[in-house]
Amino acid sequence: MPARRGPDDNPAMTLDQIDAESPPATASAAPSRRPPASPQRRFWTAVALVGLLWSAGRAGRGPSGLVNVDGWPQVTRFFGAMFAPRLDAEFVELAAREALVTLGYAVLGTAISVVIGALGGLLVSERLWAPLAGEMGARRLGWVSARFVLAVPRSVHEVVFGLLLVNVLGLDPLVAVLAIGLPFGAVTAKVFSELLDEAPSDAELALRAAGASRLAALLFGTVPHALGDLISYGFYRFECALRSAAVLGIVGAGGLGFQLAQSFISLRYDEMWTFLWALIILSGLADLWSSAVRRRRNSAAVEMHLADDRLRVAPRRDRFLVASAAVFVVATLVASWWLSVDPTNLWSDRTRTLTAGLLADSWPPQVGRGGLGELVADSLDTVALAVLSIFGAVVLAFPLALVAARRGQQPRHGSPFGAVARTGIGRLVRFVLLVARAVPLPVTAFIVVFVVFPGLWPGAVALAIYNAGVLGRLAAEVIENVDRTPAAALRAGGASRFGALLFATLPAVGAKFAALGLYRWEVAIRETVVVGVVGAAGLGRRLDEQSSAFDYDGIVATIIALIVVTLLVDLTSAAVRRSVR
Amino acid sequence: MLRFSDVTVRYGRNGTGDAAVRNLDLTVEPGEIVALVGPSGAGKSTVLRLAAGLVLPTAGAVEVLGVDTTTLGRRSHRSVRSRIGSIHQSFALVGPLRVAQNVAAGRLGRWGLVTALRSLVRPGDIDDVRADLDRVGIADKLWERADRLSGGQQQRTAVARLLHQEPDLILADEPCSALDPARADAVLAVLTAEVRRGIGQGSDRALVASLHDAPLAIRHCDRIIGLRAGRVDFDLPAGQVGQQQLGRLYALDGAGDARPAGAE
Numbered sequence: 019m020p021a022r023r024g025p026d027d028n029p030a031m032t033l034d035q036i037d038a039e040s041p042p043a044t045a046s047a048a049p050s051r052r053p054p055a056s057p058q059r060r061f062w063t064a065v066a067l068v069g070l071l072w073s074a075g076r077a078g079r080g081p082s083g084l085v086n087v088d089g090w091p092q093v094t095r096f097f098g099a100m101f102a103p104r105l106d107a108e109f110v111e112l113a114a115r116e117a118l119v120t121l122g123y124a125v126l127g128t129a130i131s132v133v134i135g136a137l138g139g140l141l142v143s144e145r146l147w148a149p150l151a152g153e154m155g156a157r158r159l160g161w162v163s164a165r166f167v168l169a170v171p172r173s174v175h176e177v178v179f180g181l182l183l184v185n186v187l188g189l190d191p192l193v194a195v196l197a198i199g200l201p202f203g204a205v206t207a208k209v210f211s212e213l214l215d216e217a218p219s220d221a222e223l224a225l226r227a228a229g230a231s232r233l234a235a236l237l238f239g240t241v242p243h244a245l246g247d248l249i250s251y252g253f254y255r256f257e258c259a260l261r262s263a264a265v266l267g268i269v270g271a272g273g274l275g276f277q278l279a280q281s282f283i284s285l286r287y288d289e290m291w292t293f294l295w296a297l298i299i300l301s302g303l304a305d306l307w308s309s310a311v312r313r314r315r316n317s318a319a320v321e322m323h324l325a326d327d328r329l330r331v332a333p334r335r336d337r338f339l340v341a342s343a344a345v346f347v348v349a350t351l352v353a354s355w356w357l358s359v360d361p362t363n364l365w366s367d368r369t370r371t372l373t374a375g376l377l378a379d380s381w382p383p384q385v386g387r388g389g390l391g392e393l394v395a396d397s398l399d400t401v402a403l404a405v406l407s408i409f410g411a412v413v414l415a416f417p418l419a420l421v422a423a424r425r426g427q428q429p430r431h432g433s434p435f436g437a438v439a440r441t442g443i444g445r446l447v448r449f450v451l452l453v454a455r456a457v458p459l460p461v462t463a464f465i466v467v468f469v470v471f472p473g474l475w476p477g478a479v480a481l482a483i484y485n486a487g488v489l490g491r492l493a494a495e496v497i498e499n500v501d502r503t504p505a506a507a508l509r510a511g512g513a514s515r516f517g518a519l520l521f522a523t524l525p526a527v528g529a530k531f532a533a534l535g536l537y538r539w540e541v542a543i544r545e546t547v548v549v550g551v552v553g554a555a556g557l558g559r560r561l562d563e564q565s566s567a568f569d570y571d572g573i574v575a576t577i578i579a580l581i582v583v584t585l586l587v588d589l590t591s592a593a594v595r596r597s598v599r
Numbered sequence: 600m601l602r603f604s605d606v607t608v609r610y611g612r613n614g615t616g617d618a619a620v621r622n623l624d625l626t627v628e629p630g631e632i633v634a635l636v637g638p639s640g641a642g643k644s645t646v647l648r649l650a651a652g653l654v655l656p657t658a659g660a661v662e663v664l665g666v667d668t669t670t671l672g673r674r675s676h677r678s679v680r681s682r683i684g685s686i687h688q689s690f691a692l693v694g695p696l697r698v699a700q701n702v703a704a705g706r707l708g709r710w711g712l713v714t715a716l717r718s719l720v721r722p723g724d725i726d727d728v729r730a731d732l733d734r735v736g737i738a739d740k741l742w743e744r745a746d747r748l749s750g751g752q753q754q755r756t757a758v759a760r761l762l763h764q765e766p767d768l769i770l771a772d773e774p775c776s777a778l779d780p781a782r783a784d785a786v787l788a789v790l791t792a793e794v795r796r797g798i799g800q801g802s803d804r805a806l807v808a809s810l811h812d813a814p815l816a817i818r819h820c821d822r823i824i825g826l827r828a829g830r831v832d833f834d835l836p837a838g839q840v841g842q843q844q845l846g847r848l849y850a851l852d853g854a855g856d857a858r859p860a861g862a863e
Binding site for chain 1: 651652653677678679680681682683684685687689691692693694695696700704705707708709710712715716719764766
């Protein structure tokens with residue numbers, strides 16, 4: 019234990035002596051009242067509250083209230099089947115086969131997104147375009163346009179990609195793979211470019227000064243710094259891809275999601291739970307793998323704006339990371355064989371004809387029925403939906419995260435029974451969070467619709483539950499990574515568990531939780547499409563109606579609205595983060 | 600080899616800051632081994648960065664290997680850049696790469712993209728790499744990761760990369776500041792030997808090094824240039840530099856000693 023210095027060390031020291039050592043109180047006359055929080059912080063807090071009230075007002079109260087008590091028996095029946103899934107050999111075999119399909123989509127989608135991310139990230143990194151002294155800097159235009167090209171797929175949800183691709187490729191596994199790979203690739207490219215831009219630059223500069231070309235200097239001097247982080251981020255994407263693959267199945271791509279939807283239509287809850295358990299197990303394993311990889315280098319933190327130098331520095335060669343990457347490459351090969359993916363379909367004559375037809379049908383965009391006014395109203399509904407769901411998710415997730423976080427080896431206070439109970443409760447909460455995010459969002463939405471009257475609210479509740487599952491896990495990771503010495507010091511000084519939480523842990527994680535909430539708000543805007551597809555509200559419902567009517571120029575108009583809303587939300591979120599940092 | 604004509608450099612936005620270098624005229628001929636000495640803020644680093652084309656003069660002109668540095672960014676002049684070897688006090692190594700790749704990267708300016716990519720796996724000129732590492736005494740570290748090396752070993756790896764590049768003009772910015780006296784002597788001995796080896800064999804080379812340690816400079820270099828507040832204070836053969844010049848150079852009285860922002 020390090021030597022402590024202070025008045026305590028000298029018991030002979032009197033209070034007067036201590037006073038004599040400290041400067042006179044008048045010298046640094048701090049006002050006795052606490053100064054108010056920074057103006058930006060107060061401003062954004064007010065904006066958040068107004069936004070919440072506005073969203074709640076927009077959701078309103080239906081003519082018959084909010085909660086539909088009559089639907090309650092359906093919900094109890096659904097959860098009643100949780101521990102009585104259909105388990106005969108034939109059915110389990112089906113579930114296992116379908117699970118492999120879903121897993122295959124996720125693996126291949128992730129692989130494509132990492133490839134796109136690696137190439138795109140190089141292309142949009144500021145490093146590549148930065149001029150050396152005396153060079154022409156006019157390629158700024160190239161950088162800006164590359165960024166813009168990537169921003170578009172990033173704002174469009176996988177399900178929308180799926181709806182478009184199925185028109186061109188038909189029932190081909192490539193639909194699900196590309197629907198995951200393209201938007202995830204764009205996100206990965208953004209994260210990779212930020213990793214590259216933050217890596218040490220001296221080596222690259224030295225190589226450029228010695229005559230190396232931009233690309234060669236970047237590859238040799240900077241990419242080695244960011245490569246491990248790219249791979250570890252790929253595992254976070256894999257975890258997300260698995261959930262996405264299940265949702266894509268529900269909208270028709272096959273795999274567990276598709277079977278789940280079939281069983282739901284015939285209200286076979288026991289069958290549903292067989293598939294849901296398969297998803298929970300897959301999802302749980304993927305999450306464990308992903309966090310084991312990221313425990314060493316948390317590059318996902320870059321995307322969530324939690325980047326922390328302590329987490330990012332990993333100078334040692336990471337065997338676990340390399341082994342995981344090797345396993346993933348093998349899985350990619352196995353999955354493309356198992357799903358019999360045929361990339362030549364991408365440029366077959368049929369695909370070309372259908373693409374040309376789709377483009378002709380969808381241009382120019384048509385706002386359609388209801389005019390611009392309704393499109394704007396639907397866009398506002400989408401924003402309200404995301405705001406409500408994120409507030410709900412934050413309120414649910416962060417307290418649960420405090421319980422769910424693994425705190426490692428701690429000095430045991432109190433009875434051993436208490437410690438065992440706490441571990442048990444922690445496990446239970448982690449499991450509940452896992453179920454919340456592993457059950458595909460459309461399924462959650464349909465269950466919620468049993469008890470909440472249609473409108474914005476069921477969508478908001480379903481999104482809140484799902485996002486609480488995701489946020490709770492991410493927030494628990496933040497807590498696990500936080501420096502524990504202040505809390506331990508308070509505890510050693512006699513503070514209660516709650517006191518240490520209040521004075522040490524919460525202040526350390528507060529800003530990061532806010533960043534997480536904002537990050538998830540950006541994602542939730544995209545996800546509103548999924549609950550919209552089940553008829554909730556906003557641009558998603560509009561998209562659902564248009565796609566069942568094959569109204570392609572309408573779909574394009576809706577997608578444009580979606581992109582605009584997403585970009586505006588991203589800008590707002592970035593502004594908040596800058597001011598409260 | 601290197602020619603500065605009436606060069607002034609101001610840092611800061613639009614070059615409005617204090618001058619780091621003022622009206623400097625300087626010529627270095629092939630075969631010369633030149634040390635820049637002077638207090639911090641005197642402009643030593645700026646002179647070296649001007650010579651490498653990493654900083655462009657606010658006024659005046661810098662010509663290196665027969666080419667105006669304002670044109671060095673052009674693709675056609677990458678071959679000129681590859682003839683200029685720089686070494687810094689921060690070693691500018693790529694930590695996650697192995698020593699072999701770090702040293703091989705010295706020739707990146709002469710390789711096409713395919714060769715560069717292949718060399719990330721195994722450098723084609725691995726025997727040369729080994730020989731260059733041998734000259735700095737760490738041939739056994741060939742396959743070690745650069746960020747696992749000690750500070751001294753990293754410095755020697757950076758020197759090996761420079762040797763591997765086989766540059767005509769070596770620019771060394773405080774190459775010894777992170778080293779103990781014995782290692783500092785060794786590094787300068789390797790660098791100056793590299794220059795002297797080329798003399799008279801048709802491939803005349805030159806070395807310009809900034810050194811805050813004046814006795815070290817006098818021991819190893821032929822020509823000493825004292826810089827003070829961005830100007831040349833003296834420019835003498837090493838044998839003629841004595842306590843008189845150095846005392847004046849490092850005196851703390853001068854008003855011109857004010858440190859220009861960002862000069863070092």
